[in-house]
Amino acid sequence: MDTDADRGVVGDVCASIWPESFTIGPWSANHESAATGARKRLALRLLIKKIDNDGRLSLLPQFLETHWEIEVVDPDDLTTFDQAIAQADAMVSMSWKWELRSASRLKLLQLPGAGTDEIDFARVPLGTAICNCYGHEIGIAEYVLGTMLEWTIGARHMDQEFRRGSWAGSYLSGPRHGELFGKTLGIVGYGRIGREVARRAKPFGMRVIACTRSPDRDAALVDRVEGMDHFFDLLAEADFIAVTPPLNEHTRGLFDQRAFAAMRPSAVIINVARGTIIDEHALYRALVERRIGGAIIDVWYQYPPQGQEHGPRPSTLPFHELDNVLMTPHASAWTDGLLPRRNHAVATNLNRLGRGEPLLNVVRAPA
Numbered sequence: 620m621d622t623d624a625d626r627g628v629v630g631d632v633c634a635s636i637w638p639e640s641f642t643i644g645p646w647s648a649n650h651e652s653a654a655t656g657a658r659k660r661l662a663l664r665l666l667i668k669k670i671d672n673d674g675r676l677s678l679l680p681q682f683l684e685t686h687w688e689i690e691v692v693d694p695d696d697l698t699t700f701d702q703a704i705a706q707a708d709a710m711v712s713m714s715w716k717w718e719l720r721s722a723s724r725l726k727l728l729q730l731p732g733a734g735t736d737e738i739d740f741a742r743v744p745l746g747t748a749i750c751n752c753y754g755h756e757i758g759i760a761e762y763v764l765g766t767m768l769e770w771t772i773g774a775r776h777m778d779q780e781f782r783r784g785s786w787a788g789s790y791l792s793g794p795r796h797g798e799l800f801g802k803t804l805g806i807v808g809y810g811r812i813g814r815e816v817a818r819r820a821k822p823f824g825m826r827v828i829a830c831t832r833s834p835d836r837d838a839a840l841v842d843r844v845e846g847m848d849h850f851f852d853l854l855a856e857a858d859f860i861a862v863t864p865p866l867n868e869h870t871r872g873l874f875d876q877r878a879f880a881a882m883r884p885s886a887v888i889i890n891v892a893r894g895t896i897i898d899e900h901a902l903y904r905a906l907v908e909r910r911i912g913g914a915i916i917d918v919w920y921q922y923p924p925q926g927q928e929h930g931p932r933p934s935t936l937p938f939h940e941l942d943n944v945l946m947t948p949h950a951s952a953w954t955d956g957l958l959p960r961r962n963h964a965v966a967t968n969l970n971r972l973g974r975g976e977p978l979l980n981v982v983r984a985p986a
């Protein structure tokens with residue numbers, strides 16, 4: 620039963636970053652059994668990393684229907700982290716690199732996102748289920764459509780020139796800008812992002828083709844979907860190429876010099892998945908030598924630590940000096956709709972764990 624006090628706690632938590640440890644749920648965390656007087660722990664225990672305690676998980680209490688004690692931990696303090704994980708039922712983290720024998724009780728490693736490329740699977744205890752979650756595909760699909768439109772129309776550039784007094788681009792003198800209508804969009808890795816992009820591109824009159832590992836799903840959304848053996852056919856046909864597979868041993872460096880050579884000279888590559896799916900040097904050379912039309916790049920080769928606004932350039936190569944690349948700082952998914960969707964997805968699995976129900980989006984089932 621929800622009490623006013625519990626609701627108060629939840630409200631406070633939503634409005635701010637969490638304290639080191641607190642309890643949420645319909646009952647008090649630890650309760651005295653009337654019959655035995657024994658102290659019985661009713662709450663499950665969830666660990667959240669200190670670095671993630673910046674508000675990105677602040678909506679969890681809204682969606683939790685089971686009883687959880689939440690502890691904020693600093694994994695760099697290994698001794699304390701080791702003690703905390705020995706008591707934990709679940710942990711929310713996008714990464715796992717620790718060799719922790721004390722984690723054997725952990726039932727769930729819940730990723731608050733999709734990419735599993737920062738999980739060292741061999742080090743996660745075998746009894747721990749690993750689950751990811753989604754909810755980013757809407758924001759990313761809007762980013763892909765928005766940047767393709769911006770690339771094609773160039774409204775921002777016209778605005779800047781027009782303010783300076785130039786009528787360039789007008790019907791009076793031209794030049795003309797392009798249309799998405801009738802252009803071919805190639806989607807590589809046809810999953811949630813790929814499908815949401817296709818859903819939005821078709822009403823613009825684009826021809827949409829895709830290639831992916833399992834080409835037998837949602838073919839109705841696109842003009843053609845094929846296996847990865849047709850990768851080079853797609854590259855040769857597409858005006859825009861959306862890169863959306865996960866980063867793994869098969870996709871790292873998938874877009875290399877050969878791939879760029881296969882593209883149309885006007886083709887624009889859009890990377891919203893992971894930087895290293897595109898070979899950094901091959902991309903830079905293709906842009907500098909203008910072998911392709913350009914690139915829209917949201918995911919990169921080097922990053923500042925989480926929480927820092929300033930850091931290194933996104934690559935050791937000077938992409939920022941090129942005029943045929945549109946660069947954004949891994950922002951395509953980071954929309955106002957993402958937080959509630961992701962928090963809901965994480966809480967759903969915590970609720971399922973709490974009730975003993977099957978988990979969703981299981982990447983690796985417990986042995």
Ligand SMILES: NC(=O)c1ccc[n+]([C@@H]2O[C@H](COP(=O)([O-])OP(=O)(O)OC[C@H]3O[C@@H](n4cnc5c(N)ncnc54)[C@H](OP(=O)(O)O)[C@@H]3O)[C@@H](O)[C@H]2O)c1
Pocket residue numbers: 732733734735753755756759807808809810811812813830831832833847863864865866869870891892893917918949950951952953
């Ligand atoms: N920019 C951002 O902020 C951001 C946010 C979220 C995610 N991402 C990245 O985007 C990736 C995709 O997200 P999603 O939601 O679309 O994931 P998804 O629904 O799992 O889709 C990924 C698709 O890629 C296919 N695939 C897997 N391995 C492949 C391979 N070797 N070659 C070609 N296709 C392959 C999968 O095929 P099967 O289904 O047959 O395995 C699946 O259709 C994530 O893994 C993550 O790295 C980026």
